[in-house]
């Protein structure tokens with residue numbers, strides 16, 4: 001398979017998917033989303049692949065979020081579509097993959113990067129990894145499942161604080177919160193991840209698949225409380241509504257102009 005923004009290799013039953021835009025901190029642009037979707041389809045259907053790892057290229061970033069340079073011109077509808085498309089094509093596809101998909105977080109995992117790691121079945125991180133949902137800095141909210149999965153993983157209070165403050169946490173704090181299972185050195189991250197996957201590959205794939213389905217079923221939102229809409233649907237709506245607001249224009253423009261956003265000025 002020919003990809004331009006990801007690397008895809010298969011060795012000893014393990015597919016290694018590497019987001020490969022290190023000069024842009026591996027930000028998720030439209031092409032990355034398309035290519036991750038194609039790679040995941042291959043993980044689903046190729047019988048030689050038993051498990052998959054998602055990681056980022058270079059020493060600094062796992063994925064530093066969705067590509068902010070694609071945001072400014074989006075209408076509310078297009079913002080909603082961005083979130084909907086990404087959730088369906090990549091994030092939900094990872095979560096519902098019949099084979100284990102594990103994140104090896106090797107640096108910044110911010111915004112869509114933190115969401116990408118959280119969509120995986122579990123996560124390992126190198127000591128230099130940093131996690132955060134900094135969308136409010138841009139006048140936005142998470143749109144790739146972050147409001148739901150962060151709450152599921154770390155609990156409501158901590159999730160609220162992390163998303164409201166945009167604070168980054170390091171790998172050890174992420175481990176204390178249950179966001180990552182193991183912290184390793186940068187050099188041993190992939191090896192350690194593969195060792196765990198080798199243990200899993202020694203078990204029955206049917207039982208492993210059933211564990212994925214059952215654990216996922218434990219965290220489906222209760223539609224009786226949400227007028228039939230899941231929290232993910234609500235997030236997609238709300239993400240779309242952020243687009244075109246003066247707050248979002250200030251936040252995104254400030255990032256692109258490399259200055260601090262001023263949300264208190266009369267916008």
Ligand code: COA
Nearest residue numbers: 023024025027064065066067068069108110111112134135
């Ligand atoms: N979208 C688009 N481009 C991004 C990006 C993103 N999410 N994150 C980083 N980049 C780009 C930068 O614009 C810069 O590009 P340039 O060299 O063409 O100017 C390049 O990647 C390197 O990033 P830089 O900010 O110079 O590196 P840094 O080491 O000073 O800071 C981060 C690293 C990750 C802290 C910082 O890039 C950042 O805050 N990124 C945005 C995170 C974010 O808000 N994510 C949520 C998006 S919804």
